[in-house]
Amino acid sequence: MTSRSMLIFAAISGFVYVAFGAFGAHVLSKSLGTAEMAWIQTGLNYQSIHTIAVLALAAVMQRRSNLWFYWSSACLALGTVLFSGSLYCLALSDLKLWVFVTPVGGMFFLLGWILMLVGALRLRKKAERHE
Template structure:
């Protein structure tokens, strides 16, 4: 994965974060309870943190190519899909 690819992943993750947040606030808040909305909010918070971390790693990968940056970004992207998506 190149730094360009990781920037694209961060942009897509950010888009999904905003879209799901708006969907949750405007559509799901009418049908879900407080507990379920809390789950959505927690998932979105973790996705926001992961998105910022992936973006930071992509910028770092542009300055210095390292296998550690590569694997960190891979696992962060995987964690975003598996953990934030499961909530």
């Protein structure tokens, strides 16, 4: 995932976040139950946070190439699709199999944050070597 593709993902994810959030608030809230709306809200919360994280990684990658940030952004993007997407599908369909997809997305979130930490720690080590 290049910084360009990270920016594209962030733009699409941000658009979907705003559009689906508005659709949920104005249309779905009239037909879905409390549990389903809570799943949508949780999906939106995680999507917004991880979209901003991917956007931040894209900005960093514009200045310096970092394989750890590359894989971090890929995991965060995949986590967003799997975690938030499965919650949206769970709320909008009768298929309960989506409950098995959600934790997989959560694992990709965790992996993405760990990879970001490793990448950040390695940035510090590189800076110290150049002094």
